[in-house]
Amino acid sequence: MKINGNEIRPGNVIEHKGGLWAAVKIQHVKPGKGPAYAQVELKNLLDGTKLNERFRSSETVERVRLEQRDFQYLYEEGDMLVFMDMETFEQIEIPADFVGERKAFLQEGMQVTVEMHEGRPIGVTLPDQVTVEVAEAEPVVKGQTASSSYKPAVLENGVRVMVPPFVSSGEKIVVDTSDLSYVRRAD
Template sequence: MQINVTSVRVGNILEVDGGLWRVIKTNHVTPGKGVACMQLEMRNIETGNKTNKRFNSTERVERVVLSQRDMQYLYADADDYHFMDMETYEQITLSAEMLENALPYLLPEMMVQVEFHEERPLNVKLPQTVILEVVECDASIKGQTATSSYKPGRLETGAAIMVPPYLESGTRVKVNTENGEYVERA
């Protein structure tokens, strides 16, 4: 499916130069002189190689059409993560490298969408937001609640997050899975 390069998002799978590439980062560059472009950092699914590629903002790229299945994350052992299809109870194993964007927000029994290309799992899509517990954060300072500063905290999955100064350890929060930012208390 051809899409405009400015519509490419992190996690999309593209077919470029005959290979399948997962988009890791996107950056829209508008120079003072000349044509705007999109710079994509991508990882080859087969070889694991990374590359940066620039596309003119008017170019179109081939987005791979993927089938999606709802699956439940079961458990991890070493660098393997196990998921179960809730309809057929079939289990699949994915590597940590395939889940690099999802790992900071993944908890056992969480429902995710696994994307397949010709029956081969390629990508895991998390919900837009997840609810996690803050297990560690600095103590709040009296009078600091009126400022818009944030303090560092750690989620139950081990991921670092910046939280408002009034939050304490043990608070459940809603986290945006695309950018890892605090949204609100849960």
């Protein structure tokens, strides 16, 4: 679907210079001299590189619609992650580095959303929050107040997070997968 250069919004995916780019930031500029334009910061969906481009309202760009499908994480095989389509039960393999550091939060049977373009996976979205067990946490020091700062802890998957002083080893906590922060104790 073609759109004008000044209609690009954050989160839109466009086809530009032979690649798929997501609009990250947009600033509309109206210089004193010359036509107005949109200064757009783009991020390549496949390799993560960034690019700043100017789009005039007279220019058109191809906006891409991504198909979002539900998949279930099955297992890791070498450096590939195996997922199963929840509708067709077809299995696909995605490189582990494609998911990045959030791969540590994948659990067998977890439902994820895979964004696809022309049948090719280009993004994996994990649930916003996951429950994990604390493997190591420093003991509480007597005299610390409840409002004191957080302490470092290591989770069962090896990820380090900051937790409140009352959390101890062996407890299950809920962690936000987007910024790796402590949310609450698990029920």
